[in-house]
Amino acid sequence: MYCPAGPGMVMSSATRDPPASPDPALPGVRVEVVVRTVGKTGVEMEALTGASVALLTVYDMAKALDKSMVLSDISLAAKVGGVRGDYARLDGTTDAP
Numbered sequence: 606m607y608c609p610a611g612p613g614m615v616m617s618s619a620t621r622d623p624p625a626s627p628d629p630a631l632p633g634v635r636v637e638v639v640v641r642t643v644g645k646t647g648v649e650m651e652a653l654t655g656a657s658v659a660l661l662t663v664y665d666m667a668k669a670l671d672k673s674m675v676l677s678d679i680s681l682a683a684k685v686g687g688v689r690g691d692y693a694r695l696d697g698t699t700d701a702p
Contacts, residue, residue, distance in 0.1 A: 633674070636660055637682075646688075649681050 628635040638655035640648040660676045667674065684692040 634660075634663055636663075649684060653679060653681065 627633075636656050636659045638652045638659065640652040640655065642648050656679050657676070660679070664674055664676065680694075681692070682694055
């Protein structure tokens, strides 16, 4: 997985677990990426990049079947720690739409 780690940042882990999985509520797949670090910097961009790259990979593998696929709703669901503290979606859920 490509992760644009900033200078001096040490990521503890980056996982995409489970891999892109079919979502019965959608005509598509759902991807969740979790990134952890022990540093004082946030890793939101690494998580968002990981999700984007995973979805682009699905598109690349399935484009022969349907070139009209849409990648959407890539967003930060939650974050814990960091200089600015914790974050959760405004709707109170930690699940992406």
